[in-house]
Each structure stands twice: as structure tokens, then as C-alpha cells.
Amino acid sequence: NAGVTQTPKFQVLKTGQSMTLQCAQDMNHEYMSWYRQDPGMGLRLIHYSVGAGITDQGEVPNGYNVSRSTTEDFPLRLLSAAPSQTSVYFCASSYSLAGGVEQFFGPGTRLTVL
Amino acid sequence: SQQGEEDPQALSIQEGENATMNCSYKTSINNLQWYRQNSGRGLVHLILIRSNEREKHSGRLRVTLDTSKKSSSLLITASRAADTASYFCATDARYGGSQGNLIFGKGTKLSVKP
Numbered sequence: 001n002a003g004v005t006q007t008p009k010f011q012v013l014k015t016g017q018s019m020t021l022q023c024a025q026d027m028n029h030e031y032m033s034w035y036r037q038d039p040g041m042g043l044r045l046i047h048y049s050v051g052a053g054i055t056d057q058g059e060v061p062n063g064y065n066v067s068r069s070t071t072e073d074f075p076l077r078l079l080s081a082a083p084s085q086t087s088v089y090f091c092a093s094s095y096s097l098a099g100g101v102e103q104f105f106g107p108g109t110r111l112t113v114l
Numbered sequence: 115s116q117q118g119e120e121d122p123q124a125l126s127i128q129e130g131e132n133a134t135m136n137c138s139y140k141t142s143i144n145n146l147q148w149y150r151q152n153s154g155r156g157l158v159h160l161i162l163i164r165s166n167e168r169e170k171h172s173g174r175l176r177v178t179l180d181t182s183k184k185s186s187s188l189l190i191t192a193s194r195a196a197d198t199a200s201y202f203c204a205t206d207a208r209y210g211g212s213q214g215n216l217i218f219g220k221g222t223k224l225s226v227k228p
Contacts, residue, residue: 004156033215042118042202042218043157058215090156097214100145100164100206105156 004106013081021076023091032074036087118203118219126225133190135222137203
């Protein structure tokens with residue numbers, strides 16, 4: 001089991017460029033989510049999905065799009081990058097959203113927008 | 115907005131000492147979780163305590179929950195240099211149509227000196 005994988009590990013973008021952060025899990029988890037972590041802050045939820053074809057917004061969704069066509073993959077798209085999106089992005093998954101279960105985190109993608 | 119707030123923000127102790135971190139939250143919860151993050155890594159789940167539990171143990175970890183005070187504490191006994199990390203509490207929250215997403219605090223940075 002690879003768990004939760006994220007690519008790339010590092011990325012530098014110029015303002016206005018677009019890119020997709022990849023996230024995949026091999027645990028057959030229904031729930032997947034994206035967080036961003038800024039210096040000295042906890043994690044803030046961007047978008048989440050409770051199953052293939054179902055996505056919803058979290059606390060800070062503006063500037064980001066997601067889709068979930070398969071159980072395994074949950075990509076995060078930045079359509080027009082802004083310096084305020086410089087952050088470390090974490091993808092997480094769990095087998096369920098209900099009932100309080102642990103989430104498994106990927107290693108993160110460190111994104112810099114110039 | 116963060117629901118949980120950890121205290122202290124930073125803690126430095128000697129190996130062998132106990133480390134205590136506190137978390138306060140604002141609204142009622144179904145459960146509370148603690149996670150550890152080593153520098154430059156993703157988060158790793160440590161322990162979950164449900165709202166009807168008052169104390170829980172896992173190895174050298176002891177978590178307490180006081181729902182009347184809306185607070186939790188994490189105690190690490192006989193700390194080791196390998197415990198050096200940031201520790202986050204997370205409570206369940208509702209975003210969109212789903213209950214159960216996690217809201218993270220800003221974390222306590224623990225440094226254990228050999």
C-alpha cells in the first residue's frame with residue numbers, strides 16, 4: 001500500500017499560470033480532501049469529496065477547483081495562480097466522513113507563486 | 115476559522131520529561147483528534163477521543179476531554195528526541211452538506227532536547 005501520494009513535491013508558478021496538483025490513494029477510501037497550510041497556521045480545508053462524482057466546498061475554496069471521477073484520484077486545480085496561494089498543500093483520505101475516523105495524509109506539495 | 119486553539123504555541127523540554135499540550139474549542143463536538151507533524155511531512159493520526167469519553171491512552175500518550183470546558187489535553191510521558199514535532203488538535207465540523215470534516219488548530223511545536 002502506497003497510502004496517499006501527491007505530485008509534484010515542489011512547484012514554482014508565475015502569477016496567472018494554471019496547474020493541477022495530483023492526489024491518489026490506494027486504500028479504497030470514500031472520503032478525500034484538500035488542505036492548505038500556511039506558516040504558523042493549522043490546516044484549512046479547501047474542498048472535499050465524499051465519493052466519486054461528489055465534491056463540496058470547505059473553508060477556503062476560492063481560486064481552486066476539484067473533481068472526483070474515480071475513487072482513487074482527487075486532483076486540485078489552480079486556474080489562475082496568485083501569490084496568496086503560496087502554501088503547502090496536503091491531500092487526505094479516510095474510509096468515511098461520518099463517525100469520527102482518522103484521516104491519512106499525503107506528504108504535501110510545496111507551491112510558490114511569484 | 116480555526117475551531118481548536120492549542121496552548122502553548124511552543125514547548126521545549128528535556129528528554130525523559132513529560133510534555134503537556136492543551137486544546138480549546140468553541141462549539142460542541144462529536145469527537146476530537148490529535149495529529150503529529152514532523153518537519154516537512156504530512157500529518158499522522160495519534161488518537162481520537164469521542165465526546166462521551168473523558169480519557170484515553172495509547173502507549174505513552176494520554177488524552178483527556180472536558181466537554182463542559184470545551185478543552186482537551188495531550189500528555190506525552192517520558193518524552194524522546196523523536197517526539198520533536200508539531201502537534202495539532204482537530205475537531206469535527208460541518209461544511210456544505212456534510213458533518214465530519216476536520217477543523218485544525220494552529221498547533222504546538224514541541225522540541226525535545228537530548
